[in-house]
Amino acid sequence: MHISLFLASLQLDRDDRTPLFRQLYASIKQAILSGALPAGRQLPPSREFCLRLAISRQTVLNAYELLLAEGYLSGTVGKGTYVNVDLPKPPSRPSTLSMRHTKPMAPALSRRGNLLVEFARSPPWAQDKTRAFRVSMPGLDAFPFDVWSRLVARRWRRHEDRLGYGDPAGYGRLRELLAVYLRSSRGVICNPAQIIITSGSQQALYLLSTVLLDPGDSAWVESPGYRGTFASLHAAQAKVCYVPVDQNGLDVAYAKRHYPNAKLAAVTPSHHLPLGMTMSLQRRLDLLAWAKAHSAWVIEDDYDSEYRYSGAPLASLQSLDQNDCVAYVGTMSKVLFPGLRLGYMVLPQALVAPITQAKAIVDRQTAIMPQMVLADFIAEGHFGRHIKRTRKLYGERQAALLHAIDAHLSAFLSYENTEGGLDLAVHFTKPRSEQEIVKAGLAAGLELRPLSYYLPTEAKEKSTHFLPGLLLGFSSLSEQEIHESSLKLRDVFRSKRS
Numbered sequence: 001m002h003i004s005l006f007l008a009s010l011q012l013d014r015d016d017r018t019p020l021f022r023q024l025y026a027s028i029k030q031a032i033l034s035g036a037l038p039a040g041r042q043l044p045p046s047r048e049f050c051l052r053l054a055i056s057r058q059t060v061l062n063a064y065e066l067l068l069a070e071g072y073l074s075g076t077v078g079k080g081t082y083v084n085v086d087l088p089k090p091p092s093r094p095s096t097l098s099m100r101h102t103k104p105m106a107p108a109l110s111r112r113g114n115l116l117v118e119f120a121r122s123p124p125w126a127q128d129k130t131r132a133f134r135v136s137m138p139g140l141d142a143f144p145f146d147v148w149s150r151l152v153a154r155r156w157r158r159h160e161d162r163l164g165y166g167d168p169a170g171y172g173r174l175r176e177l178l179a180v181y182l183r184s185s186r187g188v189i190c191n192p193a194q195i196i197i198t199s200g201s202q203q204a205l206y207l208l209s210t211v212l213l214d215p216g217d218s219a220w221v222e223s224p225g226y227r228g229t230f231a232s233l234h235a236a237q238a239k240v241c242y243v244p245v246d247q248n249g250l251d252v253a254y255a256k257r258h259y260p261n262a263k264l265a266a267v268t269p270s271h272h273l274p275l276g277m278t279m280s281l282q283r284r285l286d287l288l289a290w291a292k293a294h295s296a297w298v299i300e301d302d303y304d305s306e307y308r309y310s311g312a313p314l315a316s317l318q319s320l321d322q323n324d325c326v327a328y329v330g331t332m333s334k335v336l337f338p339g340l341r342l343g344y345m346v347l348p349q350a351l352v353a354p355i356t357q358a359k360a361i362v363d364r365q366t367a368i369m370p371q372m373v374l375a376d377f378i379a380e381g382h383f384g385r386h387i388k389r390t391r392k393l394y395g396e397r398q399a400a401l402l403h404a405i406d407a408h409l410s411a412f413l414s415y416e417n418t419e420g421g422l423d424l425a426v427h428f429t430k431p432r433s434e435q436e437i438v439k440a441g442l443a444a445g446l447e448l449r450p451l452s453y454y455l456p457t458e459a460k461e462k463s464t465h466f467l468p469g470l471l472l473g474f475s476s477l478s479e480q481e482i483h484e485s486s487l488k489l490r491d492v493f494r495s496k497r498s
């Protein structure tokens with residue numbers, strides 16, 4: 001491109017927040033990369049830019065300086081500035097016309113990359129305001145933000161000497177406090193050295209999958225089950241074995257029959273996601289006996305066991321493990337809030353060093369400040385009080401939802417497992433399309449999660465036992481919202497009566 005044409009094509013946006021010199025820098029760089037300004041071409045003197053674009057000379061000098069520093073230009077400002085001749089040739093590009101008609105080429109990803117993308121396709125986050133019946137969302141109206149911000153401010157004032165790189169396993173004081181908490185509340189047998197703090201339980205699932213499995217190794221998962229687990233196992237290139245669940249949890253006999261040589265089983269024994277039942281003692285013992293006989297690992301995802309409203313409290317599966325094969329995974333996403341991104345694992349001794357090293361490769365360590373604040377929150381009793389308060393509150397919210405279903409929705413919906421959790425699985429009393437209900441719900445302002453979301457496509461054919469329905473979140477909604485939204489949901493069903 002002739003330099004005068006290039007100058008004429010330049011446009012800077014004064015309303016844009018990006019400084020003018022950055023805009024100029026980006027335009028020149030783009031012209032060089034695209035080949036519009038070829039290697040060796042002399043750039044106009046800075047005053048031409050000033051005149052043409054009505055900008056100050058300093059703006060041009062700042063842009064040139066960056067381009068010189070990054071190697072796009074050579075020479076010295078004032079004595080002639082040139083497009084660097086040593087730059088690699090820009091790739092030949094299709095004409096704008098043909099580009100308009102061709103689809104962007106899919107990037108050549110690795111097999112693992114493709115598997116990752118496949119499972120990340122439906123983003124599990126919702127960006128708009130929380131509304132009925134969003135799943136897995138704690139009630140932030142009950143969170144003591146005043147206490148939390150006081151603790152944050154105090155920590156910033158007295159950060160001691162902890163802002164450099166730290167132990168990849170996490171903040172020592174937090175691990176000590178968690179060990180005490182887990183021993184007393186969940187019967188987890190552990191010492192602080194077995195605990196690794198992670199960026200949410202998702203990171204724990206990812207690390208365990210990639211460190212414990214070779215590509216092609218089989219892993220049992222619950223079907224339906226948690227997509228975060230499926231995705232982590234796929235990312236590790238494991239053969240994901242979808243095992244049906246019933247009222248007693250994962251069908252261990254089925255799994256042994258079909259996939260006897262699996263290397264790992266991932267379960268939610270305290271509270272199955274999404275159906276909500278608890279794994280029976282017999283199944284727990286069967287699972288552990290299989291793991292022992294096959295030298296397999298078990299991941300216990302104990303994501304929301306703090307919230308149990310009725311029935312006997314059950315100790316963790318890890319507390320029954322006599323063979324050091326259970327990796328216990330927990331999270332602050334339900335008891336505090338998901339955006340905090342704090343979770344933890346309690347590992348068998350033999351896994352502590354390798355998983356700590358793997359964690360260091362992924363992100364060196366989880367951010368220290370939230371860990372320190374959480375440690376204070378626990379040490380000063382706020383954590384215990386918050387769990388107690390929210391257990392009562394969510395119990396009331398669940399009761400409000402059950403009442404609303406009994407009173408207004410029993411012709412359309414049934415439910416079974418109400419012992420705990422932040423969500424309630426409901427089934428249709430008559431055959432219906434989940435997608436139709438979800439769509440009509442959306443039009444009525446409701447956020448409805450179909451149960452089939454938890455059933456991967458590969459498992460659909462085999463899942464003759466699967467009953468369609470919805471997972472309704474209640475923990476983040478006031479009783480009033482639950483009541484009003486249940487009436488809206490009734491109208492949705494009425495409008496789809498046929």
Ligand SMILES: Cc1ncc(COP(=O)(O)O)c(C=O)c1O
Pocket residue numbers: 136199200201202203226228268273301303330331332333338342343
């Ligand atoms: C089964 C299960 N495990 C773990 C989590 C929490 O994940 P994270 O700690 O990464 O937020 C969830 C959240 O919905 C879940 O449903």
